[in-house]
Amino acid sequence: MSMTGISISSTLQQERKDATCFVNNLDDRVTEDILWELFIQCAPVVNVKIPKDRVTLQRKGMGFVEMLTEADAEYAIRILNNIKLFDRQIRVQRNMDKQMVDIGANLFVRGLAPEVDEYMLRDAFSQFGTLSQTPRIGRDPEGMHKGYAFVSYTTFEAADAAIAAMNGEFFANRTIKVEYSLKKDSKTERHGSTAERLLARSIQQGAEDGTSSRPSPAGGSMVLPSSMSAGLVQPAMAGGFPGAAPPGAGGMRHSGLRRRA
Numbered sequence: 612m613s614m615t616g617i618s619i620s621s622t623l624q625q626e627r628k629d630a631t632c633f634v635n636n637l638d639d640r641v642t643e644d645i646l647w648e649l650f651i652q653c654a655p656v657v658n659v660k661i662p663k664d665r666v667t668l669q670r671k672g673m674g675f676v677e678m679l680t681e682a683d684a685e686y687a688i689r690i691l692n693n694i695k696l697f698d699r700q701i702r703v704q705r706n707m708d709k710q711m712v713d714i715g716a717n718l719f720v721r722g723l724a725p726e727v728d729e730y731m732l733r734d735a736f737s738q739f740g741t742l743s744q745t746p747r748i749g750r751d752p753e754g755m756h757k758g759y760a761f762v763s764y765t766t767f768e769a770a771d772a773a774i775a776a777m778n779g780e781f782f783a784n785r786t787i788k789v790e791y792s793l794k795k796d797s798k799t800e801r802h803g804s805t806a807e808r809l810l811a812r813s814i815q816q817g818a819e820d821g822t823s824s825r826p827s828p829a830g831g832s833m834v835l836p837s838s839m840s841a842g843l844v845q846p847a848m849a850g851g852f853p854g855a856a857p858p859g860a861g862g863m864r865h866s867g868l869r870r871r872a
Contacts, residue, residue, distance in 0.1 A: 631676065631705075633673065635743070637701060638699045649696070650687050654679060656679075658676070659674065659676050661675075673745065692704065715803065717764075717802050727748070727756075727782070740766055741765045771803075774790060791803035
């Protein structure tokens with residue numbers, strides 16, 4: 612392949628990333644079809660993917676929605692971020708690789724019972740705020756539970772609330788300890804410092820300043836996806852993009868828009 616071909620391919624890959632929304636805190640009942648029908652009300656959708664755990668085959672509580680353009684992705688974020696889907700407030704933001712900055716709102720949870728898994732932790736800790744990733748349980752090389760886990764949030768306010776509510780409480784019949792985790796390459800310094808909090812506020816302010824200026828859709832209520840009954844989605848804004856419904860085939864979804872190579 613020529614250098615020109617490599618350059619074009621790299622540019623297209625970056626465009627796909629820029630046009631991709633990361634959707635977090637999804638209920639287990641949310642399918643790719645449901646995400647498709649939700650996002651297509653904002654703009655054309657190219658692909659939808661909800662990853663599954665390779666061992667348990669359970670959904671990871673997060674998904675990726677590729678829109679046609681970067682502007683479409685920004686618009687979908689503006690309309691859909693923080694709506695309630697199956698009674699869970701979902702978080703919609705730019706592609707995780709681009710926007711999921713580790714601000715340091717990372718907790719260390721110890722004293723866990725062997726039967727506690729990532730999904731139990733997600734359900735328990737997501738009530739305090741948006742998780743930046745699925746909780747990670749410490750395991751030995753054989754995959755055996757080591758009794759501790761790491762839980763990360765997108766804000767320090769959520770992490771503080773989790774510590775206040777969960778530290779010293781019973782979880783799966785065991786008293787657990789919840790505190791900020793140690794910083795990488797440090798044996799004494801923990802996350803949650805004043806410096807980290809100031810940096811997090813700066814990052815958040817920068818993200819807010821870069822919010823799309825595209826106007827909200829005019830009047831009316833967002834049309835609920837046909838696969839959901841009333842009350843499961845509570846949109847923050849009104850309107851909708853009159854797109855086509857997704858095909859019934861499994862796997863990655865596509866709207867009939869040509870997939871960029």
